[in-house]
Amino acid sequence: MIFNFSHMLESQAKINSLNIYREKLWLSLILILLITISTESHSDSVPEYKIKAAFIYNFARFTQWPDNNTELKICIYGNDPFGHYIDQLNSKKAGSRTIKILRTNIIKNIRSCHVVFLNINSSENNKLVKIISGIKNTHILTMSDTRKAINSGVMVGFEIIDNKVTFEINYTAAKSAGLKISSKLLVIADKVK
């Protein structure tokens, strides 16, 4: 038994050195792959939320609100997907108003906003409906990340189609909130309801 075992160990050792060779081969292959990939990644396309932030800026510029506030508050409700991209808008001018960025998880805080981006998971549709009904009779331009949100009363619903940012506008909802969205935006919308 003992002899057999040591013999097994010896042959096992041979197999092992072979295995180590094979592992090295694999590792070098993977390294090459990683290098190829990392060089490729320099030519990335633009982050989704950078473009969405740019669209929000344009909505701020090309929408008329009924109030005369000198400040234009853009609020992000829920987890912030924009990060520093949206911060670039802070203190920028939209017409005569100065943009101010606000992040909040509290619904009553959004009542003073001009634009609110509702980052609500599509599975939490009833939450979305509750928020929309909670801010009735205010002049807030509501936005969300899905076109589906339009059906819940959101005014601008973004959607990525063919790797490009598109949006649908719920014109009826905007109009009843006393907002005037410029035709510049209406013509480039994928759909106007």
Added chain:
Amino acid sequence: MRNNYRNKLTPLTFLAVSSICLADNNTTDITEFSLDQLLNIEVFTASRFNQKSSEAPSKVTVINADAIRQYGYRTLKDVLNSMPGLYSTNDRNYSYLGVRGFGLAGDYNTRVLLLLDGQRVNENIYDSFGIDYEGIVNVDNISRVEFSSGPGSAIYGANAFFGVINIITKNASEVDGVTASINYASENSRTARITAANTVNNDLEVFISISQYKSDGADIYFAEFDAPDSNNGIAEQLDYEESNKLLLKLNYKDWKFETAYNDRIKGIPTASYDQAFNTPPSETTDTLGLMSLSYKTFISNESQIFSKLSYANYNYDGDFTYDSPPITINKDDSIGKWWNLDLRYQTSHIDKQKITLGIEYQNNYKQYQANFDTDPFVSYLDDTRSSEVYGIYIQDEIRLSTDFIINAGIRYDRNKMDSSSSNDNKQNIVNPRIAFIYSLQTATTLKLIYGTAYRNANAYELYYGEALDYLPSTNLQPEEIETYEFDIEHYFSNNLKLTTSLYTNETTNLIELNSDINGDIYYDNIGTVNAIGTDLEVEYISQSGLGLRSSYSYVETEIKSTGETLSNSPENSFKFNLTNPIFNKKANLGVELLYLSERITPQGDTVKGYSTTNLTISSHKLYDQLELSASIYNLFDKEYADPASEEHLQNSIIQDGRNYRVKLTYDF
């Protein structure tokens, strides 16, 4: 080959040219884009990476249904094996999960908590759950699997020791209609599944799935039994397996009803527990049924309540064959029944804070274990117990600034260990966790986490001693763990993500099988184990559909009293997953490489390190409805073995060589 070369050239030259203008777009101030430009810029969406994981008070790894399809994962075990720091061990009866160097052979996944859509799956006899075909759910019904590494007892209570696995099953809209799937694999293994789902009037969602798996299994050679009177070491027709599964979900507005059922029969070819070799019937049958009703609603704009009432029933039936002589069947039975109430209140009423307050009660009203010979009838164990757990917990996520979050939680558990006895053994345990989460420029997130967890000795460890001459172990204390972890998550770009974690933990009162000088086996609080390690993971997703996930883990474990490394603890592990569209994006190639370094067996030997390679080609929808996939597992036919626990004569158990699977899925 030549064709490939040409195909590679084109995108490269294209990229070289386009990178100039793209780089421009990436640095442009967002206020300078014209509307026309905005409409035409191609974007990359990072949402395929799990965003919420950045703010979680632990490191979260997510694998979704796409990966399950692309890599040909057969069971939850395959999914978990591809996650950093996780590995599995199989003794041809059950599969066990190892986490960050802890995978003591013979424990039954008691130190990880498994949740199925939020419901606790670990049963109440062994605290175990299945990860292979003995698992509760068919892998094709899974939408995603989330693994939160590190202690989670501050929220989840017992067993959330090394991590929490949450299986999120597909919802009705992900299936929408009827899907039938069949597959055929090596050793005459076949699976059939039918899933049907529908949404009625926007309010009612119905999801139902049934599946059956059968495998003949191979004849397996065990050198330890190589003698003429034991069939020259070959266990014939004893590696068979059969399992049936059901998943039913009904959602109506804020209400959810879910039931999951699984039974599995597995032959035992190893002659574990000193059984007669190659002598049927040697098999185990495990049956688990779960049922839950939950209700979730917003009570105000900022607050929601969540409640869940669940019931579960677990049955284990083992037939063990002994040549006394004559051939005697020894039966090992257990029945576990329990119900659980979970109430949670979550509010963001206070500015910049998200508070979760919860209470949980579990009544293990039946914990029955028996062991007896059938003919002639001799009873060795007939033990019925019951126990209760009361838990209360609070967690507060405080957002000090946009960049800085503190997540603190604490849970108090009162365990009434044996309600049936007058001996009032109660254990009170407090588990805190605190995490500091700091994000730099959204591209980098730093996390510093301190966490604790516990698990109680289970009914098996406490009361099984009577049977099979195990020594009693009624004085077992709960195991406890304390962990410090530092994580960095960094996005080099929107499609290249690096995650690193450094951790150190100390497990005290570890419950492990021990044997005294007479060779008698018993459970014991062996002492203290320290571990220090790191996980490193890179994820890359390109626009063209190329996906890459690779991780390296290093862990050192040390039993404090002896300075020895834990058994079944690989120091190094490496994982590599690559998926890429092929045949003009009509199909997908998935390559997986898994490497584990050598492991010590409980009997003091070592099993060698090994790497396996798996290959899957899966078609996208052909003719709109048909999906085909073909896989080769262990492509290079690598011979490897897993350490075997003390109840085996074998030091290690040989694993499968090269094997195949073809699969056909049709959407009606």
